[in-house]
Amino acid sequence: MEFNYKFKGNSGVHSIGDKTAMSFVPDLNREPTFFVSKLRDSLNFREAMSALHDVVVSDMTFKPKDKSDYKTWLSSQEEIWLAKLVADQEKHQEQYDRVQKELHHINTIENKLVKPYYDAQSKYFNYLYTNDYDKWFVLDPVITVHPDELFFECFSQDESSYGKLSCSYDTFKDIEEHSYGTTNIDYSYALYNEFQKIRDYKETSFQIDPSGFEVQTELADDFKEEKIDLPDSWVRGFLQISSAMTMQKSSFRLHPMDMYNILLMLKRNRERNSPRSLRFILEPDKPVEVLFEPWGKKLTFRRSIYRGKTSQEIRIWGRRRLFILERLLPIAKSFKVSLLGSGMPSFWEADLGSMHFTLGLSGWSANDWSASANFDLMSPRATVDSLTSQKIFDALSKNHVESSLSLSKRLGVEKPIIESALGIYAQQGRVLYDMHKETYRVRELSADPLPMDRLKFSNEKEDKASQLVLENMVTLKKVSTQDRQTQIDGLVSENSKTYNTMLVIDSEMKLKDGSCDCRYFLHNRLHKGPCEHILATRIVWSQ
Numbered sequence: 001m002e003f004n005y006k007f008k009g010n011s012g013v014h015s016i017g018d019k020t021a022m023s024f025v026p027d028l029n030r031e032p033t034f035f036v037s038k039l040r041d042s043l044n045f046r047e048a049m050s051a052l053h054d055v056v057v058s059d060m061t062f063k064p065k066d067k068s069d070y071k072t073w074l075s076s077q078e079e080i081w082l083a084k085l086v087a088d089q090e091k092h093q094e095q096y097d098r099v100q101k102e103l104h105h106i107n108t109i110e111n112k113l114v115k116p117y118y119d120a121q122s123k124y125f126n127y128l129y130t131n132d133y134d135k136w137f138v139l140d141p142v143i144t145v146h147p148d149e150l151f152f153e154c155f156s157q158d159e160s161s162y163g164k165l166s167c168s169y170d171t172f173k174d175i176e177e178h179s180y181g182t183t184n185i186d187y188s189y190a191l192y193n194e195f196q197k198i199r200d201y202k203e204t205s206f207q208i209d210p211s212g213f214e215v216q217t218e219l220a221d222d223f224k225e226e227k228i229d230l231p232d233s234w235v236r237g238f239l240q241i242s243s244a245m246t247m248q249k250s251s252f253r254l255h256p257m258d259m260y261n262i263l264l265m266l267k268r269n270r271e272r273n274s275p276r277s278l279r280f281i282l283e284p285d286k287p288v289e290v291l292f293e294p295w296g297k298k299l300t301f302r303r304s305i306y307r308g309k310t311s312q313e314i315r316i317w318g319r320r321r322l323f324i325l326e327r328l329l330p331i332a333k334s335f336k337v338s339l340l341g342s343g344m345p346s347f348w349e350a351d352l353g354s355m356h357f358t359l360g361l362s363g364w365s366a367n368d369w370s371a372s373a374n375f376d377l378m379s380p381r382a383t384v385d386s387l388t389s390q391k392i393f394d395a396l397s398k399n400h401v402e403s404s405l406s407l408s409k410r411l412g413v414e415k416p417i418i419e420s421a422l423g424i425y426a427q428q429g430r431v432l433y434d435m436h437k438e439t440y441r442v443r444e445l446s447a448d449p450l451p452m453d454r455l456k457f458s459n460e461k462e463d464k465a466s467q468l469v470l471e472n473m474v475t476l477k478k479v480s481t482q483d484r485q486t487q488i489d490g491l492v493s494e495n496s497k498t499y500n501t502m503l504v505i506d507s508e509m510k511l512k513d514g515s516c517d518c519r520y521f522l523h524n525r526l527h528k529g530p531c532e533h534i535l536a537t538r539i540v541w542s543q
Contacts, residue, residue: 013194020204026183030447033181034210037172042204053192054324055163058156144182159237162360170354242426242433249338255303277315282306315342317364343527389421401441465535474540490537501537
């Protein structure tokens with residue numbers, strides 16, 4: 001999926017005397033979005049932006065070791081071993097020594113011939129890493145200016161980590177020009193290095209540069225255009241975040257020292273075998289306990305009390321991604337941890353006073369958000385007509401940010417309808433759910449509408465479910481409502497087989513539980529989202 005950006009110049013940080021100017025260059029292909037002010041606490045902002053950078057460059061995918069040199073040596077050595085095996089040492093020793101000497105001479109010549117190539121290749125990659133690191137990652141952050149805050153969003157290279165830095169207006173002073181909206185900003189590795197030069201004894205100005213939106217000729221030399229071709233999985237994964245944030249979670253707060261101890265344990269130990277998980281042991285009104293596997297070491301956090309109502313044990317993987325939060329430890333007041341379940345995503349929120357940092361992690365490093373985290377299928381799915389849906393979006397656009405309850409009262413529309421409509425817009429990249437403030441925000445992910453024909457079915461399961469419904473393969477056996485929950489039992493026919501399905505929908509139209517006797521569900525449960533049979537049953541019930 002191709003994104004076109006147009007920038008006037010480059011973002012940068014410039015220091016003159018006792019003043020520092022931080023300027024982000026916005027995308028001129030989008031509606032004018034700008035913000036001009038000064039920072040109150042430049043050091044905290046520097047650390048938070050550095051943590052956001054760590055999300056952008058994060059790549060925890062498995063990288064096998066380069067064994068080409070070893071294989072080359074082994075190949076040449078096999079010839080020697082074979083010669084030694086078949087040679088009659090006494091009879092053919094002279095011939096063997098001569099052949100081995102010739103072979104050594106040939107290998108020496110070969111190494112001499114190919115050495116310039118490998119040296120040039122190594123020099124090229126070292127040059128990119130040192131002088132043009134942007135070639136190694138191209139995922140520019142998205143920035144949004146709203147009436148109550150300004151926030152940055154980004155996605156990691158391996159598509160498993162999401163970062164969001166929210167800055168309330170208390171972060172700034174002397175706010176001058178501003179215009180609400182969303183834009184992409186020109187961001188580079190060199191800019192990250194400039195951030196590290198920010199000091200608290202220098203007054204730091206902050207601006208999303210409005211000058212780029214002044215009338216300019218199309219042929220101006222200072223314009224820079226970029227075309228970035230992102231995989232559909234990156235866009236689809238970004239869209240999954242809001243859906244995951246609306247799901248039911250087990251939450252608790254960690255003292256910064258407790259978060260430090262988690263990272264210290266991981267830093268002092270290396271995993272040699274499986275399982276490589278954090279096991280959270282949660283007992284109501286008792287300290288949070290964490291068991292580190294496979295070492296069997298347990299930490300009890302007596303300053304962090306779990307206030308939930310039920311006892312739980314939840315395991316998460318991909319834990320070394322938590323080092324993204326390391327730079328926030330000195331400035332964080334507390335960390336809020338929200339767990340969706342074992343093997344499912346987790347959210348880690350750092351309270352930075354006037355700023356708030358959210359780190360969203362997929363179930364494990366290799367399990368990116370788009371591949372198997374189909375949380376949009378578990379979101380509210382009430383039927384909403386296009387007129388009502390547009391009415392709800394227009395109402396939200398007017399205020400930029402609002403809770404579903406507030407919208408429900410203002411528009412006289414039921415809350416599940418509001419959330420279903422906004423959930424659809426979230427899957428179109430036009431709305432974001434703010435987990436911290438429990439509100440919905442208008443946030444256009446791209447200047448042009450996303451190609452929803454390519455993103456219509458975010459996964460194969462949803463496509464199959466749609467086909468099953470169209471072919472009338474779904475039968476509802478029983479529907480019962482109790483304690484504000486609806487249980488639906490159904491039968492789904494597919495390829496001469498009949499599957500028994502059961503799902504539980506809560507009062508807010510969210511999928512709370514489900515079961516099916518198909519192979520996919522028996523293997524994955526709901527950890528990777530519902531199977532096509534559960535989804536098809538839900539669609540028929542909704543209709």
